[in-house]
Every structure is written in structure tokens, then in C-alpha cells.
Amino acid sequence: MTPIARADSLKLLVLVPVDDTESLDPFSAVAVAAVIAKRSSAAVHAVLLGRAPHEGHGREALLAGADKVWLVSHPQLCLPVQTDQLVLAFAQTLSELGALGETATTLVLLPAGAIGEELAARLAARVNGVALGRCSEIELTDAGIVAHRPAFGGRAQVALAPAGGALFAAVRGPKRSQDTIGCAASSDALPHRIELKTVLPRTEVSYHETGQRQARLEGAKIVVSGGRGMAGPEGFALLQQLADCLGGALGGSLPSVDAGWVPVARQIGQSGKYIAPEIYIAVGISGASQHLAGIGLNTRILAINRDAEADIFRIAEIGVVADWQDVLPALIDALRASEHPSRTTVV
Amino acid sequence: MNVVVLLAGIVDPKWPLQALHLGSGGVAAGDDKLPRILSPFDEAALETALQLRDADPAVKIAAFLLGGPQSEQLLRVVAAFRLDGVFGVDYRPTHRWDVSQLARTLKNALDATEARPELVLIGREFGDCDDGALPPYLAEAWGWRFAGLTQEAARQDKDLKFLRGRGEVNEWLTLPAPAVASVTNDKSNRLRHPLIKNVMAAKRATFTVISPPDPAAPPRLSPSAFKVLGPTLRQGSGCRILAGPVESQVAELVGFLQPWRDVP
Numbered sequence: 156m157t158p159i160a161r162a163d164s165l166k167l168l169v170l171v172p173v174d175d176t177e178s179l180d181p182f183s184a185v186a187v188a189a190v191i192a193k194r195s196s197a198a199v200h201a202v203l204l205g206r207a208p209h210e211g212h213g214r215e216a217l218l219a220g221a222d223k224v225w226l227v228s229h230p231q232l233c234l235p236v237q238t239d240q241l242v243l244a245f246a247q248t249l250s251e252l253g254a255l256g257e258t259a260t261t262l263v264l265l266p267a268g269a270i271g272e273e274l275a276a277r278l279a280a281r282v283n284g285v286a287l288g289r290c291s292e293i294e295l296t297d298a299g300i301v302a303h304r305p306a307f308g309g310r311a312q313v314a315l316a317p318a319g320g321a322l323f324a325a326v327r328g329p330k331r332s333q334d335t336i337g338c339a340a341s342s343d344a345l346p347h348r349i350e351l352k353t354v355l356p357r358t359e360v361s362y363h364e365t366g367q368r369q370a371r372l373e374g375a376k377i378v379v380s381g382g383r384g385m386a387g388p389e390g391f392a393l394l395q396q397l398a399d400c401l402g403g404a405l406g407g408s409l410p411s412v413d414a415g416w417v418p419v420a421r422q423i424g425q426s427g428k429y430i431a432p433e434i435y436i437a438v439g440i441s442g443a444s445q446h447l448a449g450i451g452l453n454t455r456i457l458a459i460n461r462d463a464e465a466d467i468f469r470i471a472e473i474g475v476v477a478d479w480q481d482v483l484p485a486l487i488d489a490l491r492a493s494e495h496p497s498r499t500t501v502v
Numbered sequence: 503m504n505v506v507v508l509l510a511g512i513v514d515p516k517w518p519l520q521a522l523h524l525g526s527g528g529v530a531a532g533d534d535k536l537p538r539i540l541s542p543f544d545e546a547a548l549e550t551a552l553q554l555r556d557a558d559p560a561v562k563i564a565a566f567l568l569g570g571p572q573s574e575q576l577l578r579v580v581a582a583f584r585l586d587g588v589f590g591v592d593y594r595p596t597h598r599w600d601v602s603q604l605a606r607t608l609k610n611a612l613d614a615t616e617a618r619p620e621l622v623l624i625g626r627e628f629g630d631c632d633d634g635a636l637p638p639y640l641a642e643a644w645g646w647r648f649a650g651l652t653q654e655a656a657r658q659d660k661d662l663k664f665l666r667g668r669g670e671v672n673e674w675l676t677l678p679a680p681a682v683a684s685v686t687n688d689k690s691n692r693l694r695h696p697l698i699k700n701v702m703a704a705k706r707a708t709f710t711v712i713s714p715p716d717p718a719a720p721p722r723l724s725p726s727a728f729k730v731l732g733p734t735l736r737q738g739s740g741c742r743i744l745a746g747p748v749e750s751q752v753a754e755l756v757g758f759l760q761p762w763r764d765v766p
Contacts (some may be wrong), residue, residue: 238648238650239648242642269650272633272634272635272638273648276635276636276637276642277638277639277642277648279601279635279639280602280638280640280641280643281642283602285600285602285723286601286639287635288601288632288634304633305633306633306728307513307519309731310515310519311729311731312728313631313727313728314727314728315599315724316723316724317723318720318721318722318723318724359675359676360673360674362671362672362674363671363673363674364672365669365670365671369669401759401762409687412687412688413542413689413692414689415689418669418688419653419667419687426686433762434762443515444731457758458741468741469741470741472742473742473743473744473755473758474743474744477751481748485748485749485752489752489753489755493760494763
């Protein structure tokens with residue numbers, strides 16, 4: 156297999172659907188590209204697409220490390236986003252910019268999440284590119300681009316070497332701080348504007364409220380999560396009370412979703428949501444790598460599990476080896492009492 | 503309506519992976535010798551197809567399982583659901599990481615059997631080597647409409663409808679056939695148990711295994727390194743296990759959590 160082209164023939168593009176409200180940090184993909192760019196002479200080109208992307212989006216992209224920014228608008232783009240529209244609009248934008256084919260290798264990054272990952276794969280197919288998947292890391296080595304991602308349910312890690320061409324990956328960057336990535340000072344830093352006018356397809360979608368009014372997982376500072384060890388929906392009702400006490404959000408592992416104790420929209424893990432709260436309270440969760448893959452590396456984990464040998468205790472900061480039925484009611488009562496010392500609570 | 507279910511199978515998560523290593527062109531020895539089961543997403547896709555048949559007995563379901571002759575045991579598991587066709591799809595190990603090659607192999611398998619589905623159901627992740635890129639890639643490469651992360655499917659006249667849960671809101675998408683839908687796990691699509699008589703019948707079934715086309719295009723994505731992981735090592739120097747009566751442990755937890763409660 157021919158190794159990928161050298162670093163100096165690499166182009167870096169980041170595509171950001173700015174109207175995707177489910178993405179935790181859409182501009183983190185720009186930050187990932189900026190890190191790769193430091194090893195090459197490539198500039199980071201950020202294409203921000205939405206119904207009406209504004210200067211604030213452009214500034215975010217520049218702060219994340221973009222060298223050049225395009226604000227691409229299309230008034231027909233639906234909200235909530237429809238991926239059929241985004242695929243066509245991004246494809247058209249790439250074509251208008253002549254973004255693919257000039258160099259031996261173009262690395263196109265999108266933010267990890269349901270929308271970004273679907274777009275990455277579909278755009279790769281559309282332009283006969285290579286789909287790298289959802290990558291935990293992309294590095295530029297002397298041999299070329301290497302994409303790292305989990306495999307076998309998160310129990311293994313594979314490094315993939317593409318043969319070149321247009322490469323598409325969804326990535327999740329580290330938490331960004333403004334003092335690590337700076338804004339380009341050149342005039343190229345001012346965003347360029349493109350307005351698309353092609354007719355976009357519109358998928359018929361109807362929406363129905365579920366009646367669920369729980370705090371969102373995305374962006375929650377505290378997440379309370381249950382696993383197979385909860386043994387039923389009653390345990391999750393207690394977890395919801397705990398989350399409410401803490402102003403947090405409720406999550407669950409894949410087995411608990413499979414069992415119907417928590418909806419799939421709250422599934423955390425490699426095959427669910429990725430979250431990066433400050434505190435993660437794992438109750439009845441064994442600590443399987445597939446689940447841990449959905450939790451930010453800097454998140455502090457507090458674990459409650461009756462099995463002292465559970466893997467979760469290898470990575471938690473604080474552990475309680477006890478039955479949740481003994482701990483949760485007492486914990487909820489204590490939290491409520493500390494908020495309202497005179498209040499008597501019945502769980 | 504003709505429905506095709508694409509199934510990948512996974513290495514049974516209860517089995518250790520230490521036998522796996524990087525062979526020439528891809529993960530080789532040990533992989534095909536480890537027991538395989540249907541993944542939760544394979545099962546969700548299969549159950550979704552069965553529910554379509556429950557609603558309309560005229561629906562025909564064919565399943566294509568990736569894996570070749572060594573997947574006979576898993577083919578029998580699938581056949582126990584009394585489908586209209588169950589096929590094995592052999593593939594080149596060098597292609598397992600390259601979704602473009604897998605998409606081509608799967609399309610070839612459908613064409614070889616003259617399956618003309620109006621709907622293809624596939625788990626949101628297709629096997630151990632895919633993290634969700636294959637289903638949308640496959641749909642786009644085939645020129646079909648795509649509905650991702652669906653939980654239920656239904657037919658409405660000539661159109662297909664797909665349910666997606668989004669927390670506070672559920673979406674129903676309507677797409678014209680043919681379409682590819684990736685299916686995610688949900689309590690509504692937990693795979694049913696097959697009837698015992700069908701399990702017995704499946705034990706006697708024979709299966710067609712479709713081979714990949716020749717000549718093989720070189721893979722555009724290949725592994726350069728592979729490592730089986732232990733428990734993730736995260737920051738921190740180890741877990742502090744609380745001790746003492748539950749009340750005192752709870753008091754420590756409250757103290758630990760207090761700073762986050764004080765922040766608005």
C-alpha cells in the first residue's frame with residue numbers, strides 16, 4: 156500500500172454544521188485540525204454552514220485555530236437540521252471551493268456526534284473518499300495520516316492508515332481554552348461569505364412531544380447514571396431524584412436502555428452519547444470500556460456498586476461498595492436536608 | 503414489501519480478546535475462532551424487520567450475515583426466525599476496515615441473490631470494526647435515502663416511516679423507498695425469542711454463502727497497529743473506597759458533591 160503523501164501536500168478542512176444543537180462543541184474539530192496543522196505547513200480551512208451563520212461563529216472558528224473561515228448560508232436549510240440537506244449543501248460548497256483534489260491528501264474533519272458522523276460518511280461516499288469513522292485521535296506522522304479509533308466494542312484500539320485522497324473523519328477535541336489556541340492575525344482571518352441557492356430536498360418530518368422534561372445530558376455539569384445493576388425502572392426513578400437534587404441530568408448504560416429502564420436518548424457510551432460533565436455518578440455500572448468511552452477523560456467519577464471487584468472502581472475517584480438500595484435513599488435525603496435543614500423528606 | 507436485514511455479528515463480549523493480533527492486511531488469527539453472537543444493533547435491526555412482517559404478513563425478509571462459511575452457527579440463529587432467505591456473505595479480511603469495500607461486497611451479495619429490497623435495515627454499528635460509518639456510507643454509495651439511528655419502521659402506502667427518539671421529542675421521518683435505515687437499540691425493538699420448532703428447523707437448514715467479486719480492489723484503509731485494551735487508565739491516582747457505616751459514607755458523598763451544588 157502506498158503511504159500517504161507528505162505533510163506538505165496535505166490540506167486540512169473542517170466542516171461545521173452550525174445549526175446542529177446536539178453537538179457538544181462543534182468547533183472542537185477545528186481545534187483538532189489546528190493541532191495537526193502544527194506538524195505541517197497546512198492551513199486550517201473552516202467551512203461553517205447554516206441557515207444564517209454569523210460573525211460570532213466565525214470568531215469561534217478562528218479562536219479554535221482556523222486560518223481561513225467561510226460562512227456558508229442557505230435560507231432553505233431546515234431547523235432542526237436535516238442531514239439530506241446538509242450533505243448536498245456541503246458537497247456543493249466543497250465543489251465551489253475546489254476543495255478536493257488539489258493536493259494528494261485532503262483531511263476533512265467534522266464534529267463527532269450523530270449529525271457530524273453521518274455527514275462524514277455520506278460525504279466520503281459522495282466524493283469517493285475514505286471514511287475514517289469517529290476517531291479518538293488523528294495524527295500526522297512521518298509516514299502520513301494515522302487515524303486511531305476504538306474497535307471490538309471499545310475493547311481494542313486500532314490505528315488505521317489510509318491510502319490517500321479525500322479522508323473524512325468525525326472527531327472530538329479536548330476541552331478548549333482560549334490561551335492554548337490563538338486567533339490568526341492576518342487579513343485571511345476575516346470570514347468569507349458564500350450564499351448557496353440550489354434547491355434543497357426537504358424530508359417530511361413530524362414531531363411528537365414525549366412528555367419527558369429532564370435536564371439535557373449535553374452540557375450538564377453533573378450526570379447521574381445507572382447500569383444493569385439497577386435491576387429495574389424503580390432504581391432509575393431514584394436516580395432521577397438524585398439528579399434533580401444535584402441539578403444534574405440522568406443517563407444510562409446500553410444494558411439499561413436495552414432493558415427499557417431509560418430511553419435511548421440518554422444512553423451513554425461508545426454507542427450512545429459522549430458527555431464531559433464535571434462529575435459522573437455511576438450507580439450499578441460495571442465500568443465496561445464501551446460505556447467509559449462515552450465519558451470525558453477529565454470527568455471525575457463517583458461510583459456506587461455492590462461488587463468490590465467491578466472495573467468501575469479502577470477508574471473512579473471515589474467508590475462506595477454497597478447496594479444502591481441502601482445508599483441512594485439516604486443520599487437523597489441527606490442532600491435535601493442539607494438544602495432545607497427543617498424539611499422532612501419521604502422518598 | 504421486500505426487506506433485507508444486514509447483519510454483522512460480533513465477538514461475544516464475554517470472551518477475552520487477547521488472541522487477536524494484527525495479521526497481514528488486517529486483524530487475523532483468533533478473530534474467526536472466537537465465538538460470535540448478534541450485536542444488540544443486529545438484533546434491533548432483525549426485530550424491526552420482524553415487526554414489519556407482524557404488521558403485514560406479505561412482507562418478505564431476507565437476512566445477509568457477514569462472515570462466510572465459519573458463521574454457520576450464527577446463520578442458524580438467524581434462520582430460527584423463519585425468514586424468507588438467510589445468506590452468508592464472505593468477504594476479504596483486508597477489506598474489513600474499508601467501508602467502501604464492504605459496501606461493494608454487500609451490494610454484490612444483494613445483486614447475486616436478486617434481492618430487490620425496498621428497505622434495508624442495518625444496525626447502527628456494523629460489527630466489531632465499524633463505529634457507525636458503514637450504514638450512511640452504504641446508503642449514499644448505493645444512491646438510496648437514509649434514516650439513521652431509528653427505533654421503529656412502518657410502511658405508509660408507498661412510503662417508509664421511521665421513528666427516532668430525541669429525548670423530549672420523537673421524530674417520524676417519511677422517506678420514499680428504497681431506503682436504508684440504521685437501527686439503534688430500544689426497549690421497543692428487543693429481539694423476540696424464536697419458536698422452538700423454528701429453532702429445530704434451523705438446525706437442519708443449509709445456507710448459501712456468497713463470495714466477494716474478483717478481482718479485489720486494494721483496500722483504501724488498513725490497520726497499521728492493533729492493541730487489546732485493559733481497563734481505561736484515567737487521571738487520578740486510584741479510587742478512594744469509602745468505609746464505615748452507610749450514614750458516614752453518605753455524609754462524605756454530600757461533602758464531596760457540595761461544591762457543585764453551590765455553583766449556579
